[in-house]
Amino acid sequence: MVRVLFVCTGNTCRSPMAEKLFRQMAQEHMLAAEARSAGVAAADGTPMSKHAATVIREAGCPTEHRSRSLEQEDVDWADLILTMTQGHKRTILQMFPYTVEKVYTLQEYAWNDSEQKQMRMEWEAFMAELQTKQALGETIAPAEHERMQQLADHLRDDDIADPFGGTEEHYRIVAEEIRYAVDKLVRKLAQDAGGGAST
Template sequence: MRRILFVCTGNTCRSPMAEAILQNKKIVDVEVRSAGIYAAIGSEASAHAKQVLADNQVPHNHRSQMVTVETVDWADLILTMTGSHKWAIQQQFPHAGAKVYTLKEYSGEHGSPDVVDPYGGSLAVYEETYHELERLIAKAIEKIQD
């Protein structure tokens, strides 16, 4: 079983969308969760995130959670949305450093290590983020399955 944890800031936009996208792929022996560096525990995904997932027929059921030692230890692979998220996890959980990557880094993307945060943006901005996540996750799946 491969356990993947997606991490963003508040666990209401990017990481829940990434979690839902990967879960929807129904890959055998892959379990996925998401968490936030500064998440308010128990919040739903943002309205636009839920709308974009629904528009793309991606089922989801999300409540936000903080990154904890338990979630970090649960994961075999931690994929963050930004370089600063990666740094924060490596600082707070040094024992996990070898399994933490930005999603772009793990997917082999060059340039900026960050997935743009759609928080507070329009539905179109969330749609762009969704498509970016979908593309990056497709590349990550290839690597995971090798």
């Protein structure tokens, strides 16, 4: 049994859509899994946004949902924490540093690109080094600025944009992006579990 926690900002759009789609696809692939969702800045008890509910209903998923704020109990429960953006991932790592081995963006984990993973680690280490220099009042050299830009240019954008305030069509586009990533995720987990599905 794998336990997956999806995280976004308010837990009314992206992460509940991911949770519902994941449950549906896990069942289709006979993957033994549980799913939850939460938000790093959520108000507890808010229903799924109207457009998100419409789009998820069209996909054949139930729309019952109440937003939840991310708590330590959630991160301890999860085997895998998948965020919608790098910003959400950084927030979780700041709040719960011990989760470093199990928190990724949804797209980062679904695509499982080793070259991108290595580049992302290099980028994060490099940025931490530059932030330390700035905090100490040291000057960032032109070569360091150039390296920062080179890394940024080659990093894939793993963020799934927030559709909040957008049109129903905007939500549909975001839901399709999530659906595609969740499909790859479920196939990967099923294969890892010996289910025989391929990515």
